Amino acid sequence: MKRVHVAVGIIVNSQQQILLAKRHGHLHQGGKWEFPGGKVEADETVTQALIRELKEEVNLSVVSSSVFMSISHDYPDKQVLLDIHLVQDFSGEAIGVEGQQIVWVNQAQLKDYEFPEANLPILEKIYQELG
Numbered sequence: 001m002k003r004v005h006v007a008v009g010i011i012v013n014s015q016q017q018i019l020l021a022k023r024h025g026h027l028h029q030g031g032k033w034e035f036p037g038g039k040v041e042a043d044e045t046v047t048q049a050l051i052r053e054l055k056e057e058v059n060l061s062v063v064s065s066s067v068f069m070s071i072s073h074d075y076p077d078k079q080v081l082l083d084i085h086l087v088q089d090f091s092g093e094a095i096g097v098e099g100q101q102i103v104w105v106n107q108a109q110l111k112d113y114e115f116p117e118a119n120l121p122i123l124e125k126i127y128q129e130l131g
Contacts, residue, residue, distance in 0.1 A: 003072070003079040007049035008037035009087045010068055010126065011060065011094075017104040018126070019094055020113060021058065028078055029116040035084070036102075046083040054087070059097050063089040069125055073118035080118055 011019040020033045038053035040046055051062045065085040072081050096102045107130060110123055
């Protein structure tokens with residue numbers, strides 16, 4: 001089984017809210033909420049992929065980001081490697097470019113959303129470091 005390499009952005013706005021996007025129902029882990037991002041292409045760095053994906057998915061232009069953590073997770077049907085960056089310096093108005101639902105939430109509200117299992121360590125670290 002091939003491991004899918006994904007660049008993930010924890011996008012934090014000036015009100016300290018975090019941007020979430022809802023996965024389309026037909027996708028792996030569909031209907032759950034996630035931190036925006038997407039696959040890293042063969043010729044890209046994680047940062048390049050993150051910049052491209054956040055522009056394509058949620059219409060944001062990343063000015064700078066910093067490494068937050070990395071997670072390797074095995075689902076029964078898929079293996080993922082998540083390279084997660086913290087994005088606090090960006091421009092643009094967030095919209096669901098691909099028709100996906102997006103929402104800015106306060107950190108305390110994160111527990112009210114259902115995330116894919118691979119995202120649980122990200123949530124733990126957010127509570128520890130950004131809380």
